[in-house]
Amino acid sequence: MSSDSPAAFRTHVTRGLRFRLTTSYVLFFTALLSFLGLFFVETLRSIYSDQVRDLLDEEWGAIKGYLRIEKGKPAWFYDREDPDEAFVVERLRRVYFLADAEGRVLEVSNTYREFGIDPPDAVRAALRSPQPAWRVRRNEQGIAYIIRSGVLVDGRHRMYMAIGRSLAEGSRLVDRFAWTYFLVLPLMILSGWLIGWLMAGRALRPLEELARTAQRITGSNLAVQIPTRGAGDELDRLIEAFNRMTERLDSSFRQTRQFSTDVSHELRTPLTAIRGQLEVALFAATSTEQYREAIVNALQDVERLSQIVRALLLLAQSESGQLALQKQVLEISALAREVADQLQIPAEAAGVRLSVSAAPACLLEADRVQMERLLSNLLANAVKYTPAGGSVSVAVRCRRDEVRIVVDDTGVGIAADHLPHIFDRFYRIPSTEKDPERGLGLGLSFVAWIVRAHGGSIDVQSKPGEGTRFTVRLPAGNVREPAPMPALEPQRKS
């Protein structure tokens, strides 16, 4: 786009579109109306010429009633005392030419003479054809006449006759129509252009509003909504799409802001603690034992800091799409058993019974590292949030096109108002008890990302005080043979 400022861009789009719409619509109608005008003019001309031909056919018949050939000469038989009949015969002979079989002129009217007499050759040729011939001839003033010529038989006499009628009257009518039409046409086009311009302006007004609103949008002012007009048309759909887009942007900006706040908070807590430990070491410690304790505490907090940074890095990579999945065919039941084995010791220490029920030879096309992370996050959470005496179980079920992993616990459960948020980043359910193993609130957001990246789904059911069930469904994929499974390295929950 060449225009730099949004105002110039808006002017460019609306004016340009408005002008192009109106102009193309007007050009189309100009072509259509001109074509229609020409079509009507030609149709009128042809109707009029057909009428004249019919009239000439009738006159030809009438002439045969009045004309006789006596001793090789034409003789007209009618009541000369009757003015009406005399007038009719006069009319019939107005454009009239009669020649004998040799092409010698017998009678010719003055009007016909103006076209020029038909030469004897043409007459003889015409007499050989049984069909009448039609021609258009013009007199000296350029007025067109239709001429009907052919054979006139009277007894044993064969003669050549041509009669004609002027097309002037009809032409005048058609010309008048054409002039009027093509004079009014520019007016029609102009008014069409004006109406089109106004209508296009009206139709495109919501776009201008959209452009103005888009201009008002900033990172901190995203919750702007344009009211739709209720017409349900393309522009309303565009406005709705725009409103939905700003909603999505608003929620994503809010998440980003929240995320920055959460990250700063997460980083500040161990940093403050480290600073405290170091100050104690510097100003208050007197014995080696006290120095040692301060350093050990500081190291624990440094470890927590690097844990946070690692998790953040992983999160950033997963969300920016840099963490590409390395898919392979896995024996998911075996992986579930291995992850559960790793958690047996902490589970026993917490007094929680951990069991696995996995269908043998259950194959899945997935990223091994991410699947391991998924299982260990879900199982570690289940163990962590289940009090002593409780139990945790993981079940792997294989269907034809889907693998289902169900992690059940008899732990503290999750209240209904927290359930929709547990997959959000840094979301931790506040607990009244002091929690030494405080998580980062990132584990389940990873789980959700891994499931999404594998094209699966996850849902959670929970009853506070009774327990929680996470169900993961993964498409089995194009499974062939399982890849050899390397031994698992002990892995922390991230």
Ligand code: ADP
């Ligand atoms: P954290 O690192 O804090 O465990 P997660 O994202 O893994 O973060 O979990 C988010 C929150 O969901 C936790 O703070 C916890 O309160 C709750 N939660 C997760 N799993 C369970 C579970 N099996 N039982 C009860 N609460 C759970």
